Amino acid sequence: MINLLSRIFIKNRKDYMNPIVRQQYGILCSAFGIFLNLLLFAAKLTGALITNSVAILADAFNNLSDAASSLVSVIGFKLSGKKPDADHPFGHGRLEYISGLIVSFLILFMGIELVKSSVVSIIHPERVDGGIFSICIMGAAILVKLYMYLYNHSVAKKIKSPAMEAVAKDSFGDMISTSVVILSVVAGHFTSLPVDGIGGLVVAIFIFKGGIESCKDTINPLLGLPPEKEFVDEIEKEALKFNPIVGIHDLLIHDYGPGRMMISLHAEVPGDQNIFDLHEVIDCAEFALSKKFNCSVVMHMDPIDTNNKRLEVLKSIALEEAHKIDRRFTIHDVRMVPGEKHTNLIFDIVRPHDCRLNENELKEKLFAAINSRENDVFSVITVDSPFVL
Missing domain, CATH: 3.30.70.1350 (Cation efflux protein, cytoplasmic domain)
Known part of the structure; x- marks a missing residue:
């Protein structure tokens, strides 16, 4: 479905590092996530009211929080696409990370609230009338969440979005928590233990764990992460294509949000060659690297004794x-x-x-x-x- 929608709504849809294409993918996937999560919330809420299950109700409100999270993601992707201005000369790309952080806080808040309701259900258990209807709803929900995990994870890799990867991990956690709900509903027929409340507590713990992981995934880019070694090697390989550059060092990579990266480095060149010729080589290398990596590149010419x-x-x-x-x-x-x-x-x-x-x-x-x-x-x-x- 996402592939079909991207064909319809996203121009140049395979140009994944294009800021406009990234933004459109983020908005499309988040908007589709809102639709699916609201659908799941309605279905699970109906099942919870019929069966009187706290675990199913907890899982339903988990989907409602996911819908709210997707809405925040839509806003984040929209705002992060704003052009640089006088107050923000490097653009607004980090708003995508901030929106992911807000999503993480919403997940944590929902987890805390569900822990409270589950503990009450364990202390004061009520009969759960679980049946084939509620189990079918939960089974269908697992399939929907599997699909959401797959498309969010796939798109997150293509556009290199930690915010979308956090959503994908949340969907995977939802699959596990919904499986726990199914087990608690089934187990309720064979024991007098408050398995419904216990199931709700397990779901809440999974939700809280997912919120913590999402916080890490979105805070780390804000604090600053080292680039992958493969990326550094690729920068060096590209720079060394330009003779007579013989090496690079003092590589600086500043990340102002996806698609808004700045690179500076020192390029080592023979000190006995014409300075104007060397300067032209450096200019050409800067231009080539900026085009290849879709970023701003500044190269300092560093003459060395090669003889x-x-x-x-x-x-x-x-x-x-x-x-x-x-x-x-x-x-x-x-x-x-x-x-x-x-x-x-x-x-x-x-x-x-x-x-x-x-x-x-x-x-x-x-x-x-x-x-x-x-x-x-x-x-x-x-x-x-x-x-x-």
Whole structure:
């Protein structure tokens, strides 16, 4: 159904990273989710009134909260598509994350309310008249939620939306909670225990757990996440296509919401070539990366000495000794200043956040290691943190 609707309502529907296409997918899937959740709410509410089941009633109001969540998602996708203005020069893309956070709070609130009603049902149990009708409603609801999970998960991957992935996870959790409701209704025929209230409590716990996970999924992008290694490698591969760029470092990735990313990096180029020719290469590389990754790209030209054999040897030694400490270390901006009594080897080293050595310990250990192999070399080391955000 989503495929059919996207063919009808979304132009260039396979251009998933286009901000307009992303927005249209988000609104379409959320609007369809509102329709399905209201349908499920009506069906389950009818079943709850007929059977007098707290568990089914809890599951019904869970679907009502899902409909409200989808409405918030529609508003979030709509507002996040607003163009940059004087007060928000980087656009409004993070509103998508904020809408996902609001959805998470709604899920948590519903979970707390259902815990209360389920505890009351356990303390003061009432007879549940569960029958084939209510079980059929629950079974159909599981199939509908499975479909909602599949289409939300599929579209979330295509448009890279954590808000939609949170909705998909919520739908998967609903499948489990509805299965629990079916079990509680069936078990109510064979025991005097308050299985209906217990079932409602289990549903509430699943809802609350889903709300916590959704909070994490939407808060993390707001705080800032490191990009995937594959994405960083892809940026480097694309930059190195432009001769004479020989390497990149100090990569910064700022995420102002899906489709609103800014990249800055230092591109290493031979220092003995014409500066105007190099500048033209950098301009071409910036343009190519911005087109490929649909973002703003700024490249700093960093000239290096590529013809100094002594420097290459010292660079190799520094990298070897760094890798003995931690294979994840990288070094850059390596240069050499010869003197009468010693040579200064100047370079930056990128230290992972979870490195067991602090900054001073790392400098001292690496200095000693290099000096033990080249006793006329004094290392001047700057420790960088990973600059990918």
